[in-house]
Amino acid sequence: MKTIISNGTPISYNTYGSGPATLLFVHGSFIDQTYWKEQVSFFKEKYNVVTMDLAGHGESGTNREVWTLQEMAEDIVNLIKELRLENVILVGHSLGANxxxxxxxxxxxxxxxxxxVDNFKNLATPLPPEYESQVDEIIANSKKAYAETNEHYARMVLLTEQTPQWITDKIVAAYRNSYEPMGQQTLPQFFTMDRIERAVLPSVKPRINLINVSYMPTNVAALEQNAVNGFALIEIAGTCHYPMLESPKALNEALDEVIDGVLEAKLAI
Incomplete structure (x- = not known):
């Protein structure tokens, strides 16, 4: 495990393999870079593969008094700069995609x-007004009972009754045991992400490629309206938000297809 210092915090990362492009994998909320194990094994033979732990996650530091998603995004940029990465294909799951x-x-x-990976299912779309009171309730409940609120969210939104038990147990434990100061401060920011998406989408040069799991539908109309520089969607079968655990072979095949397309497009320029 290697580290850089970003925004005063140690950020843990690993590098594997070599090749014509760098795949930088960024995990989602409350999990860590080890979730990409099957992707690392598959892609390190062809590419330079980099994984990282977000601040407050995995082996990265927790020494921040103020936790913002903006700084977490800056950590990704700082890692790219520190390692002098070129020809980077960003791969983000859940919050990591944001x-x-x-x-x-x-x-x-x-x-x-x-x-x-399994995100932007309602790209740049605000929550309907009737859900605003539920947001306030979630934030209030998190302050009173952090672990229990996280578990409830994971079971209701990220997992289903059909999800294999070992995955359910792993995710519930990760959500319950996440670093509370980070979780408490970033939670309200999740509910304003639609504004950030609308603001930054026009300046993101590459097409938005989505690999989403079928357990929850993707709002294609929102993609058509808001993905101003284009999008492509691949859906894979699954019962939960974690295809790298449940369907690693299908995820690897979908990633391989998209990566091939990215590199073909670059060569054509």
Whole structure:
């Protein structure tokens, strides 16, 4: 495990393999870079593969008094700069997809591809007004009972009754045991992400490639309206938000297809 210092915090990362492009994998909320194990094994034979732990996650530091998604996106940019990465294809799962969107907007030059895994199912779309009171309730409940609120959210939104039990147990434990100061401060920011998406999408050069799981539908109309520089969607079968755990072979095949397309497009320029 290697580290850089970004925004005063140690950020843990690993590098594997070599090749014509760098695949930078960014995990989602409350999990860590080890979730990409099957992707690392598959892609390191062809590409330079980089994985990282977001601040407050995995082996990265927790020494921040103020936790913002903006700084987490800056950490991604700082890692790219520190490692002098070129021909970067960003791969982000869940929150990681939001963060790589912000990073690609802030530091576009080395970015040649953008892949979101099970995210942007309602791209740049605000919550309906009737859900606003539920948001307030979720935030209030998190302050009173953090672990229990996180578990409830994971079971209701990210997992289903059909999800294999070992995955359910792993995700519930990750959500319950996440670093509370980070979770408490970033939670309200999740509910304003639609505004950030609308603001940064026009400055993200690559097409938005989505690999989404069928357990929850994707709002294609929202993509057509808001993905101003184009999008492509691949859906894979699954019962939960974690295809890297449930369907690693299908995810690898979909990623391989998208990456091939990104590199073909670059060569054609």
């Amino acid at each position: 963060l790589i969107l912000m990073a690609a907007s802030a530091y576009p030059d080395p970015i040649i591809g953008f892949i979101a």
